[in-house]
Amino acid sequence: MLGFLRLYAHGIRLAFLTRLADRFDFIASLLVMLGIELTPTLITVLLYGQGLSFADWTLAQVILVQGVFLVGKGITFPIFAGMAWAVSEKVREGTFELLLLKPRHPLILCLVTAYDAEDLGKLAGGLVLMFFALGQTGLPALPDIALFLPLFFFGLVFFAAGLMLLTALLMIWVGNFRLYEIFDTVTALGQYPPVIWPKRIRQLALAPFPILGLAVLPASALLHKPVSGWPWAACSAVVLFFACLWVWNGTVKRLKTAGG
Amino acid sequence: MTTRPPEFALQVEGLRKTYRIFRRGSTFMEALKTLWHRPTTPVQAVDDVSFTLKTGEMVGFLGPNGAGKSTTLKILAGILHPTAGKVIALDGFVPWRDRVHYVRHIGAVFGQKSQLVWDIPPLDAFHMNRAIYGIAKADFHTRLDELVALLDISKTMTQPTRSLSLGERMRCEFALSLLHAPSLLFLDEPTIGLDIEAKHKIRAFIKAINAKGVTVILTTHDLQDVEHLARRVILIDQGKLAYDGALDPLRNLFGNHKRITLRSETFPEHFSMAGIALLSRTGAAVELQLDLSVTPLHDFLEHLSRICRLEDLTVSDPPLEDAVRGLYRAGGKSGH
Numbered sequence: 139m140l141g142f143l144r145l146y147a148h149g150i151r152l153a154f155l156t157r158l159a160d161r162f163d164f165i166a167s168l169l170v171m172l173g174i175e176l177t178p179t180l181i182t183v184l185l186y187g188q189g190l191s192f193a194d195w196t197l198a199q200v201i202l203v204q205g206v207f208l209v210g211k212g213i214t215f216p217i218f219a220g221m222a223w224a225v226s227e228k229v230r231e232g233t234f235e236l237l238l239l240k241p242r243h244p245l246i247l248c249l250v251t252a253y254d255a256e257d258l259g260k261l262a263g264g265l266v267l268m269f270f271a272l273g274q275t276g277l278p279a280l281p282d283i284a285l286f287l288p289l290f291f292f293g294l295v296f297f298a299a300g301l302m303l304l305t306a307l308l309m310i311w312v313g314n315f316r317l318y319e320i321f322d323t324v325t326a327l328g329q330y331p332p333v334i335w336p337k338r339i340r341q342l343a344l345a346p347f348p349i350l351g352l353a354v355l356p357a358s359a360l361l362h363k364p365v366s367g368w369p370w371a372a373c374s375a376v377v378l379f380f381a382c383l384w385v386w387n388g389t390v391k392r393l394k395t396a397g398g
Numbered sequence: 399m400t401t402r403p404p405e406f407a408l409q410v411e412g413l414r415k416t417y418r419i420f421r422r423g424s425t426f427m428e429a430l431k432t433l434w435h436r437p438t439t440p441v442q443a444v445d446d447v448s449f450t451l452k453t454g455e456m457v458g459f460l461g462p463n464g465a466g467k468s469t470t471l472k473i474l475a476g477i478l479h480p481t482a483g484k485v486i487a488l489d490g491f492v493p494w495r496d497r498v499h500y501v502r503h504i505g506a507v508f509g510q511k512s513q514l515v516w517d518i519p520p521l522d523a524f525h526m527n528r529a530i531y532g533i534a535k536a537d538f539h540t541r542l543d544e545l546v547a548l549l550d551i552s553k554t555m556t557q558p559t560r561s562l563s564l565g566e567r568m569r570c571e572f573a574l575s576l577l578h579a580p581s582l583l584f585l586d587e588p589t590i591g592l593d594i595e596a597k598h599k600i601r602a603f604i605k606a607i608n609a610k611g612v613t614v615i616l617t618t619h620d621l622q623d624v625e626h627l628a629r630r631v632i633l634i635d636q637g638k639l640a641y642d643g644a645l646d647p648l649r650n651l652f653g654n655h656k657r658i659t660l661r662s663e664t665f666p667e668h669f670s671m672a673g674i675a676l677l678s679r680t681g682a683a684v685e686l687q688l689d690l691s692v693t694p695l696h697d698f699l700e701h702l703s704r705i706c707r708l709e710d711l712t713v714s715d716p717p718l719e720d721a722v723r724g725l726y727r728a729g730g731k732s733g734h
Contacts, residue, residue, distance in 0.1 A: 141532065148529040152515065152522060159517035159558065233511050238477040240530050241502045247530070 142246060149250035153220075157255045168259035175211070175260050178329055179204050179267060192331040198274030199361055200331060205267030206360075207329035207353035210293050212261025218301035220254025222318070226308040234309075234393065244390050245383075248305070278360040289356040289368055296348050296375040300325065303382040306389040328352035345370035346378070404489055407582050407613035408451040408474060413483035415444040415469050415637075443469040444480070445637035453581075456604075456614040458624035458645070461634035467617050468586065470634065474615070475584055476500050488582060502531065505580035507571050509587035512559070520555045520562075520570035524577060531578040538577065545573040548603055565596025572603060583607070585616045589623055601626045621715060656695065658686040660702075661710040671701060682709070687716065 157164040179201060186197040195203075225248050228234040237247045272278070278286070304321050308314065328349040332340055335350075343349045348371035358365045418438040422428050444466045451457055461467045472478035474485060476493030487493050491500040514523045528538045546552050549569040554562055562570065568588060575583070585604065589597045597620075604627055608614050616628060624631060624645065631648055633641035641648060663682045673692025677685040688698055695713065702708065 145529045148526055152518065152526055155522055156515055156517045231511075235472065235477045236506075236508070236511060236513055238497065239475060239501050239504070239506050241498050242530060243498070250530070251526075 145242075145246070145250050150253050150255075152251075153253035153255050164256065167256045168262075170259075171256055172259040172263045175208055175263055176267075178326070193333045195331040195333065196275075198271045199357070201267055202271035202275060202360065203331060203353045203357040204329045205264050205269075205271055206290065206293075206357045208260050208264025209268060210264070210290065210297055210352055212258060212264050214294050214297040214301065215257040215260060216254045217249060218298050218305070219257060219318075221248045221252040222301055222305040222308055223254065224248065224252030225305050226312060229309050229393070230312050245386060272360070275361060278362065282359050282362050285359040285365065286356050288372070289351065289359050289365065292348070292368075292372040292375045293352045293356055295379050296351055296371075297325070299375065299379040299382040302379075302386050306382070306386045309389045309393060325349060325352060328354065330354075341367075344368075345374040348372075348374045348378075351375055403453045403581065403611070405453060406450050406486070407453045407455070407488060408449075408615075409484075409486040410450070410474070411448045411484040413444050413447040413470065413473060413485065414442070414481045415466075415473060415478070416440050416442050416481045442637050444473070444483075444634075447483075447634065447637070447639050449632055449639065449642050451613060451615070453613055454608070454611050455630065456608045456616065456628050458628035458631040459615050459617045459634070460619075460624065460631055461640070465634045466637040467634050469637075471584055471586060471615065471617060475504060475506055502578065503580055504582045504584065505575035505578070506584040507568075507575045507586070507588050509568070509590035511586075512567065512571065513574055514559045514567065514570060516560050517558060519557055520551070520559055520567075520574065523559075523574055524555070527574055527577050533578055537579075541577055541579060542573070545576060548606060549573055550599070563596075565592050565599070568592065568596070568600060569603070572600070576607065580612065582613045583615070585614060585618075587618050587620075588616070589618065589620055597623075654689055654691045655716050656688045656690060657714045657716050658684075658688055658698075659712040659714070660684050660686070660708060662706045662708050664706040666705055669705075671698070674698065 182200050182204065183197065185191070186200075191197070192200060225234065228237070237244055237251070240247055242250075300321055304317055307317050311317065327334070327343075329352075332343070332350055332354050335343055340350070344351070344367040351368070351371035351374075355365050355368050355371060418440050420432075420436055421439050422432045422437070447466075447470060459467055459471070469478065473480045474487065474493055476491075476497040479494045485493055487500060488503050491503075493500050514520050515526075524542060527533075528535075533541075546555065549572060551566070551569050551573060554566040555570055555573070559567060559570070572588075588604070589600050592600065601623065604614060604616070608627075614627075616623060618624060629645055630643065631641065631645050632639065633648075657677075661682050662684065665679075665682070665684050669676060671693065673689035675687040675689075677687055679685070688695065699711075702711075
């Protein structure tokens with residue numbers, strides 16, 4: 139594990155060095171990314187400004203959900219979405235096999251060589267939103283934070299599972315970026331309070347597709363709101379993660395047994 | 399006490415690889431049909447290939463485009479599973495089964511696929527490889543110093559890869575692939591696109607590392623690479639082994655012919671001479687094939703200088719593809 143972390147640190151260093159080769163593009167990309175990701179928050183502010191609202195949720199509480207969502211994205215996307223793009227490009231160029239010449243598991247090599255520093259704009263934006271919202275709602279108690287941390291972790295696991303599946307599918311349907319749009323649209327529903335969901339679908343958004351676990355459950359913990367159903371969401375995230383890992387491995391094996 | 403290297407670096411027996419490729423016509427209707435049915439055709443990329451390679455040997459691995467060379471190399475490098483056959487590499491590795499352990503002992507350089515990172519200097523990629531292979535710091539610096547001296551890359555390795563010339567980049571690719579001290583090296587067209595000077599440097603380096611005991615498999619379309627480096631060649635055509643043996647018999651097999659490319663405004667319209675075949679003619683540019691066993695080169699040149707005014711003339715060996723096809727038509731030969 140220590141060896142992997144050391145290797146991963148090298149990967150992140152290399153990713154930054156690569157992106158800093160063109161500093162203006164890097165900074166501009168960070169800002170554009172942040173601007174795009176803040177659009178739902180801007181719409182939420184406009185809605186509340188017009189007197190509309192999500193039932194039982196104040197503006198600051200919704201912004202907290204969106205902040206948690208963005209922090210989750212800001213942690214998982216540089217690691218896993220970067221991998222999806224890099225792997226798709228490598229498969230298309232025919233250079234994916236170069237990774238297989240290295241003495242590591244292909245997943246580790248993909249993670250290590252594909253950190254996407256641009257997505258850190260999401261993390262920065264998310265942290266700003268979170269602290270701003272907590273300034274309005276009041277700081278959470280320690281037990282709430284203790285519940286928030288594992289719930290947030292399971293949200294990351296679900297994000298990672300989805301992006302790993304996306305990578306595997308991009309290996310098969312090379313360059314089909316519509317898959318990313320589908321993934322992004324579906325997960326984006328996770329940054330709104332659960333009142334947007336009909337009751338039956340809300341169950342599905344806990345398990346087996348824990349979209350509510352991405353931000354609503356962890357933010358609810360910080361807000362001392364009820365987080366019923368979280369064990370189902372957590373289990374689903376873990377099961378999905380291993381299922382997606384299995385698909386990922388199967389896809390790499392398929393590449394190795396396929397063409398010449 | 400040092401461990402003796404195995405007698406064979408590679409033992410390949412009955413290697414086969416079949417894969418399926420998607421086919422469709424070019425019309426709109428044919429493209430539309432593939433939405434619900436995608437017809438595929440099996441391709442026999444490698445067909446019953448067997449050979450052995452002794453430790454420390456250097457072999458030229460040749461064949462025309464699509465012959466199955468790359469597929470064979472990928473199987474031998476452990477990145478592709480064969481459909482059938484047996485491969486034992488180095489100390490008993492089965493490349494595709496023992497990939498993670500096996501690739502620690504092999505290196506690969508691809509003339510057309512870079513392992514360097516475009517925007518940053520090669521030195522950063524070297525350090526990344528150190529982390530991936532887990533090379534001890536002291537070993538890394540010793541090997542790097544050695545490679546830097548051999549390849550003369552002390553300045554180039556600190557410049558961004560994108561600013562390097564092709565020759566400089568290839569030398570850095572070699573350094574990257576050899577930092578973990580592999581005992582078996584796969585080279586896939588390492589001199590493609592290089593100028594004479596750069597080719598010379600790369601060839602000298604390959605010779606030097608082979609002299610240190612590294613087994614080398616060299617895939618190339620450049621016969622001069624093979625002539626400079628390998629004493630043995632393996633020819634693959636249509637997935638089959640067409641020739642496996644020493645280079646000299648192969649050269650003699652096709653040494654009776656020369657390709658003549660000339661430029662002359664006064665070259666006769668209807669040229670005829672024993673042992674000469676007209677291959678093409680476009681304006682003043684003429685391409686001929688000369689059978690030296692019928693007409694010696696100096697007789698042909700003497701005759702040529704009498705009948706036309708030459709502006710340019712090149713004498714070369716027939717292309718590799720011709721030699722391979724000639725061998726394949728003959729049913730394949732083995733020098734072993």
